[in-house]
Ligand code: SF4
């Protein structure tokens with residue numbers, strides 16, 4: 001896995017911070033000579049919800065989506081695997097951009113919706129402590145200063161960011177928990193993290209075709225919903241990882257699984273204390 005680099009600390013220090021009511025002038029339009037330039041040779045970090053929306057829109061399995069449209073790296077800073085939108089090898093363009101713009105516009109990733117706004121958030125395992133926005137001014141983009149001013153809040157509303165923020169909030173808390181830990185994830189734990197969050201159709205098979213539901217106490221109505229609802233399944237994936245990898249009380253084991261675990265623990269300590 002390649003190592004991912006983040007420029008956030010520099011941006012956070014050197015760029016004016018904006019709140020939701022601060023205003024900036026920006027307008028994006030297919031008539032601009034830069035149309036589509038922002039969809040080339042760019043690092044777009046994908047969240048699990050970004051992947052969910054795009055694989056649904058394309059009507060393909062999550063494994064096929066990940067294989068064709070993403071690349072994987074490891075973030076030493078965030079201590080987890082990270083996923084990027086894969087550009088074409090030949091011209092470095094996003095595989096979704098065409099003459100008419102974005103081919104997955106209604107389901108484009110969070111980062112694409114927000115551009116040219118960036119967001120920095122200092123999250124802790126308890127929740128978001130501080131959030132602010134900043135304008136990314138890049139030469140390639142000619143929309144700055146055009147079209148009159150609008151508030152950050154209006155821009156974000158207009159881009160349909162809200163469902164992404166709602167769905168991504170538990171994921172951000174999970175990242176904060178991961179970043180607060182001293183130990184890195186093992187290779188096996190990285191594979192669990194990747195499968196549960198990004199390869200959601202494989203995670204569905206893991207939940208429904210293994211002993212998962214005999215080990216974890218999951219409400220029946222929720223089990224039913226998860227069979228068809230990717231969003232519900234993704235919420236469970238975050239809880240399972242918080243429980244299994246980061247020892248958070250995000251899930252409960254079933255009574256029988258908890259009893260078996262206790263019995264195994266007693267047998268192991270009896271073996272340890274018995275004379276050799
Ligand atoms: S997903 Fe759409 S908006 Fe995002 S880089 Fe690709 S073409 Fe551009």
Ligand code: SF4
Nearest residue numbers: 028034035038141143
């Ligand atoms: S470069 Fe800027 S103005 Fe041009 S299409 Fe992209 S976001 Fe819009």
